[in-house]
Amino acid sequence: MKTIDLAESSIRELNQALHDQATECTEREWEVLNPKGQHNIACGLDQNLAVDIQGHAGYFCAGMNKKAHVVVHGNVGQGVAENMMSGTVRVKGDASQAAGATAHGGLLVIEGNAGARCGISMKGVDIVVKGSIGHMSCFMGQSGSLVVCGDAGEALGDSMYEVHIYVKGEVKSLGADCIEKEMRAEHIEELTDLLNRAGVDEDPASFKRYGSARQLYNFKVDNASAY
Amino acid sequence: MSNDINVNPGLRESATFDRTTMAEIRRAADSGIYDIRGFGAKRKLPHFDDLLFLGASMSRYPLEGYREKCNTQVTLGTRFAKKPIVIETPVTIAGMSFGALSANAKEALGRGASMVGTTTTTGDGGMTPEERGQSSKLVYQYLPSRYGMNPDDLRKADAIEVVLGQGAKPGGGGMLLGQKITDRVAQMRTLPKGIDQRSACRHPDWTGPDDLAIKIQELREITDWQVPIYIKVGATRTYYDVKLAVKAGADVIVVDGMQGGTAATQDVFIEHVGIPTLAAIPQAVQALQEMGMHRKVQLIVSGGIRNGADVAKCMALGADAVAIGTAALVALGCNDPKYSEDYEKIGSAAGFYDDYQEGKDPAGISTQDPELAKRLDPEDGGRRLANYLRVLTLEAQTLARACGKNDLRNLEPEDLVALTVESAAMARVPLAGTTWVPGQSF
Numbered sequence A: 001m002k003t004i005d006l007a008e009s010s011i012r013e014l015n016q017a018l019h020d021q022a023t024e025c026t027e028r029e030w031e032v033l034n035p036k037g038q039h040n041i042a043c044g045l046d047q048n049l050a051v052d053i054q055g056h057a058g059y060f061c062a063g064m065n066k067k068a069h070v071v072v073h074g075n076v077g078q079g080v081a082e083n084m085m086s087g088t089v090r091v092k093g094d095a096s097q098a099a100g101a102t103a104h105g106g107l108l109v110i111e112g113n114a115g116a117r118c119g120i121s122m123k124g125v126d127i128v129v130k131g132s133i134g135h136m137s138c139f140m141g142q143s144g145s146l147v148v149c150g151d152a153g154e155a156l157g158d159s160m161y162e163v164h165i166y167v168k169g170e171v172k173s174l175g176a177d178c179i180e181k182e183m184r185a186e187h188i189e190e191l192t193d194l195l196n197r198a199g200v201d202e203d204p205a206s207f208k209r210y211g212s213a214r215q216l217y218n219f220k221v222d223n224a225s226a227y
Numbered sequence B: 001m002s003n004d005i006n007v008n009p010g011l012r013e014s015a016t017f018d019r020t021t022m023a024e025i026r027r028a029a030d031s032g033i034y035d036i037r038g039f040g041a042k043r044k045l046p047h048f049d050d051l052l053f054l055g056a057s058m059s060r061y062p063l064e065g066y067r068e069k070c071n072t073q074v075t076l077g078t079r080f081a082k083k084p085i086v087i088e089t090p091v092t093i094a095g096m097s098f099g100a101l102s103a104n105a106k107e108a109l110g111r112g113a114s115m116v117g118t119t120t121t122t123g124d125g126g127m128t129p130e131e132r133g134q135s136s137k138l139v140y141q142y143l144p145s146r147y148g149m150n151p152d153d154l155r156k157a158d159a160i161e162v163v164l165g166q167g168a169k170p171g172g173g174g175m176l177l178g179q180k181i182t183d184r185v186a187q188m189r190t191l192p193k194g195i196d197q198r199s200a201c202r203h204p205d206w207t208g209p210d211d212l213a214i215k216i217q218e219l220r221e222i223t224d225w226q227v228p229i230y231i232k233v234g235a236t237r238t239y240y241d242v243k244l245a246v247k248a249g250a251d252v253i254v255v256d257g258m259q260g261g262t263a264a265t266q267d268v269f270i271e272h273v274g275i276p277t278l279a280a281i282p283q284a285v286q287a288l289q290e291m292g293m294h295r296k297v298q299l300i301v302s303g304g305i306r307n308g309a310d311v312a313k314c315m316a317l318g319a320d321a322v323a324i325g326t327a328a329l330v331a332l333g334c335n336d337p338k339y340s341e342d343y344e345k346i347g348s349a350a351g352f353y354d355d356y357q358e359g360k361d362p363a364g365i366s367t368q369d370p371e372l373a374k375r376l377d378p379e380d381g382g383r384r385l386a387n388y389l390r391v392l393t394l395e396a397q398t399l400a401r402a403c404g405k406n407d408l409r410n411l412e413p414e415d416l417v418a419l420t421v422e423s424a425a426m427a428r429v430p431l432a433g434t435t436w437v438p439g440q441s442f
Ligand SMILES: Cc1cc2nc3c(=O)[nH]c(=O)nc-3n(C[C@H](O)[C@H](O)[C@H](O)COP(=O)(O)O)c2cc1C
Pocket: B038, B039, B040, B094, B095, B096, B097, B100, B101, B122, B123, B124, B125, B141, B163, B165, B166, B167, B232, B256, B259, B260, B261, B262, B263, B302, B303, B304, B305, B323, B324, B325, B326, B327, B356, B366
């Protein structure tokens, strides 16, 4: 295992060392010490690495991740795993706004709570939040799944497309064109798999499913107030 | 219109309720939805035609055409990037999405730009292999929608343009109507086929200039600080936006005036939001100069640029380069009278066509219909665009030499005068024949 101490090395040095692994992988296990809330830690990875960040990270931690498995042993700032393509990102603490924004693939697990706009414009990622999520989550979400074991804030799934949302707790309100949908066998199956992959012990049957009513997909005069 | 020969001169058309206005009222009453269209603002605005070059005479001497060199090469991204971009002509191709445009059109733009050594730009829909393959220097747009955005393409780009807004619709997101969301477009954007898609107007994971600074740092980290990062803004509060963009860490700032083209936007937005290109340039240059960053952070200007005179005037007002959208499409064949019959069939006319959103473009440019798209041969289109870009460059050089300048960037506001009080005030150059710059001296 290779250790990089951010008390001594810069973010640039850390990221360059991790990026260099994409061309030639010499070390799979990495540990980052003293992150102290710095931004852009371990972003742009493109290799099957295991990266453990020992502490809190700032904005865009593990942004645009590909293939790597990143664990943050602390809280993260805005935009964790934004635009992730593959791999996994696990946050042991809480996440700020826009967790998993626009991410195309991979798995994002937040063991604490996530702030506003969790999964905004998500494009295929699977997000599992053990705690609760803030308002406007999954706004314009396009594809993928969002699982929330706690509660969801206001305007969940506003203007969303084809994301599968599962919430166990209370939903404060649904956004435009987001509705509760029937939980069929295939959804229980999908949710069971998601919970297993995230290592979360919850009963899939206790969740409700939400999705798009698909009424805003095409311009209609009757929907004028929603535009 | 009293000068319309077929109309009885006793009939007087209202200037307020003219026929276009009335037609729009009827259209609104019929449909119940706002008019969405492509193209840029169609109203008359103070523009580059309202400026003139003084040229050389006794107090300045000109350079010989052809024999004395006039440099057109510009380097973009000298502030932070390890690999700045060198363009051989200061005319670049603006970002236009695959989706709005056909794959052939995108390829043609890449070919034409590469032939003259300038950049072309992706758009709100990701990077296509055709475009990357045919563009020697490709700028990758990073937009609020993040459609098709992925780190591999980001790393393939020669520069990254963070789009905050467009001149045609500052404060608005993109639109792409169902007719154009084909399988390929839907797949690239991760959207259901056939929906009327409205892109986000704000970036999903940052708000405000302080966040943007961190976002730019992220993009630099991901690309190992190799390529320049541009920030594109629609012209509104340009003075402040440019200052904030410099603070946020931009290498290059793109300012797009209200005449700038679009693929699909509400007409009310196109015509009523933003400021003219002419008014935006001096604001941007002032902001850069006050920060000691003029020429260090390069300024690209777009919105209504049509000929070499427009290019030279932008440069004289302090831009480092320009970008063209609509004019490039016209060079490829958009609105060409050779398709007159086809334009009429879809209720339009050559020279008036702006319904890019419908995807029925007879010239095969703003369409996803494979039969129509075939009408544009990318190689031929590329050649036409290259020719046009060469003309713009030659024309700009001609004017620069006439002003005694051996580099387009040596043109200066002092070389210009204005024909109208409005343009003098906006461009901050004197009204022709006077020393009067409205708002500055009396
Ligand atoms: C068909 C079309 C599509 C466009 N798509 C985009 C886009 O995806 N992203 C963007 O920033 N600007 C887009 N624009 C705006 C151009 O980048 C540019 O700002 C504008 O065309 C410049 O003005 P001009 O058309 O008068 O040259 C588009 C313009 C047109 C005409």
